[in-house]
Amino acid sequence: MRKRIRDIRHDELVEATIQAIHKTGYAGITLAMIGDEVGASAASINYYFGSKEKLMGATMQRLLALLHAAHLERLATAEGPRARLDALVAANFDDRLFTPAQCSVWVQFWAAAPYAPDLARLQRINRARVRSHARACLVPLVPQPEEARRALQAYMDGVWVAAAQGGAPGAAEARAKATSFTARLLGD
């Protein structure tokens, strides 16, 4: 029980950051706005995270952890490279990830990452992980796995961008579309 309150606040504030960025945008967000989301003060946020920059890092880490968890869950029941590829794609559009707020925040982080070392580092790690999984799945499936991987990743990123723009299709529909896209990409 030693760390209960600390952990609760930590989670609350990361969630508040996602909602606040979704509402106001990364460029215009302030600690006061984030605090208002859960009735905390700006000073309190600094007490827990040390700086705004570290809070953003923790928030991005949370999104990546969700993606990773969704991927592992789906991998558990996937047999063969084709099923593992579908697991990777479907994880990207998992119900817990593919929400309007989180799509929005994800795109904001993509835009901000090149200028924030903490975010850039996390992004690099994630991209490398996804790339290597996709490659491993695709090598035994298609003659030009690298080209297919790039196209697939571009498609998935593009769907996130579209979702952040407004017309959100819903996670289940996004998964279905992505699956049929993958099938077409692999040559039916």
Place this chain on the structure above:
Amino acid sequence: MRKRIRDIRHDELVEATIQAIHKTGYAGITLAMIGDEVGASAASINYYFGSKEKLMGATMQRLLALLHAAHLERLATAEGPRARLDALVAANFDDRLFTPAQCSVWVQFWAAAPYAPDLARLQRINRARVRSHARACLVPLVPQPEEARRALQAYMDGVWVAAAQGGAPGAAEARAKATSFTARLLGD
């Protein structure tokens, strides 16, 4: 000749804005930094554009105008829906558009647009234009044009995101990849 200096400065400052955003990011940019790019003062920028917000609007408009011009040029020699579709796709990766700095700025504007009415308006107009062109080309080509259009647009957006991340493939290569992607999407 009445408007020469005004027009020159206007163009210089919009170009400076692209470079400055590429270097520092939309979230951290200041008028002073943009001015430094061409040896102008922050006050001077306000004299020409009235506000930072309007400068950003003019900058986005410049990117959209480039896209539009590239599209029209390529349309001029395109006969039939299939050629017009390739023109639309290739225009997206035109040499004058698909540079590291402009990819970077484009993604930043995607992220910022939902929170800046001026940018949102321009974005909406552009997306509607591209959507309608793509639809018109695809209807006679595939049984499910709407699905193909969404996939194609997601792919193109995703390539821009990837380019903004760092690994830039170069415009010519991007066009070649996009063309072969389109071919595969339409069923070889």
Place this chain on the structure above:
DNA sequence: GCAAAATTTGAATGGTCATTCAACTTTTTT
């Protein structure tokens, strides 16, 4: 060449914001 219009900027102005800190309250430990 000269007056008027356009351009340019240094120096205010007013506002915002992250961060710090001292004081206060709540929770935990013993």
Place this chain on the structure above:
DNA sequence: AAAAAAGTTGAATGACCATTCAAATTTTGC
């Protein structure tokens, strides 16, 4: 229940920034 530790915040602090403005310089129209 007292002391210690953890949590909380209002009010500084210091920095930064868009915007304004008056004064200076340059360009243009004649």
